[in-house]
Amino acid sequence: MKVGYLGPKNxxxxxxxxxxFEENNLVSFASIPLTIEHLENKSIDLAVVPIENSLEGSVHATVDYLFGQTAITVQExxxxxxxxxxxxxxEVKQPQKILSHPQAxxxxxxxxxxxxxxVSLEAVSSTTFAAQYVATHPENKLLAIASEKAAREYNLKVVASDIQDNAANQTRFxxxxLDKNRQITRNTQDKKVTLFITLPANLPGALHQVLSAFAWRKIDLAKIESRPLKTNLGEYFFVIDVVLKENxxxxxxxxxxxxxxxxxVQRVGTYSINRFT
Structure with missing residues (x-):
């Protein structure tokens, strides 16, 4: 089994x-669209991509690519x-530059x-690339923002630990x-359903009516977010995460x-939630 992911390694x-998944099953790709394209082309069996960060919000590249792609489903x-x-x-007191991914x-x-x-900040393609660049350019006074694993991989010193602005910083992946009939592989306690909903044009109160369908049934919504349809200004589709219990x-x-x-209504997936610490 091959599992594609937004790389590089670490x-x-x-x-x-x-x-x-086992590391020897993982295949790195340079971008989110490229990762999902390889899934569509069946050169990989599964794809792992980021969907939302607790500080920076949704990863629009993932949401927008999946909108309308009815063959692809979220499994976990x-x-x-x-x-x-x-x-x-x-430890560089006055670095020339600090490199990292824009989200970092x-x-x-x-x-x-x-x-x-x-200090000048430079956005690069990934946190791992930032660490690698610092490691391979010892002649420059550079620092990188990346993970502990990247530090070990490239023999870098951790100058400062856990520098994220919020200790509760988390990302959903x-x-x-492609297989809609694939079974959820882990029976975790928490599960969700994600829907993409496009409202009928020029219908006043349509969003209120949609939300009311959940509200009067006492269905818990974990998230609602709008994304532009990329047709006309002011036209959107909505991303709705529904908490799946006995409902x-x-x-x-x-x-x-x-x-x-x-x-x-586009059913994006019914899936289990795996939390790691």
């Missing part, structure tokens, strides 16, 4: 994938704590503002598959009611 997506969710480390070949820079902006307010029939009836309102 990225946080790699760490999430490695929690569920991985929730991984994200701990950012400041890495260097040595955003997740540590308060720390950087406090301790390195004058989805395990994607499968209620959820199905709510979906039928929403479809009777002429809204389009």
């Amino acid at each position: 990225s946080f997506t790699f760490q999430a994938a490695n929690e569920l 969710e991985i929730i991984l704590p994200i701990r950012q480390q400041l890495l260097g070949l040595e 820079l955003a997740q540590t902006k308060q720390y950087l503002k406090t301790y390195y307010p004058e 989805w395990v994607l598959a 499968e029939i209620l959820i199905e009836n709510a979906v039928k009611e929403i479809e009777l309102l002429q809204a389009k």
Whole structure:
């Protein structure tokens, strides 16, 4: 079995994938669209991609790619704590530059503002690339923001530990598959259903009616978010995460009611949630 993931090795997506799958089954790809494309082409069996960070919000590249892709389903969710480390070949008091992925820079902006307010920040393709670059350019006074695993991989010193602005920093990752009949492999206590809902055009109160279908049935929604349809300005689809308990029939009836309102419902997946510490 081949499992594609947003790489490179030692990225946080790699760490999430490695929690569920053996490392020798993992295949690295340079971007989220490329990872999912290889799943569509059946060159891999599963794909692991980030979907949301607790500080920076949804990963739009994942959401937008999956919108309308009815063959792909979410099989499982991985929730991984994200701990950012400041890495260097040595402790540099006045680095020329600090490198990292844009999300890592955003997740540590308060720390950087406090301790390195004058230092130039450079966004690169991944936290792992940042660590690798620092390790291979000893002639420059550089630091990287990356994981502890990246520090070990490239023999870098942890200059400062856990520098993320929020100790509860977490990222959700989805395990994607083409086979809709594939069984959930782990029977965890927490499960969810994710729906993409497109409202009928020019119908006042449509969103209220959609949410009411869940509300009067007392169905718990974990998330609701809008994304542009990329058609006309002001047109959106909605991402809704529904908490799955003993309410499968209620959820199905709510979906039928929403479809009777002429809204389009895309079932993205029914999946277990795997939490790691």
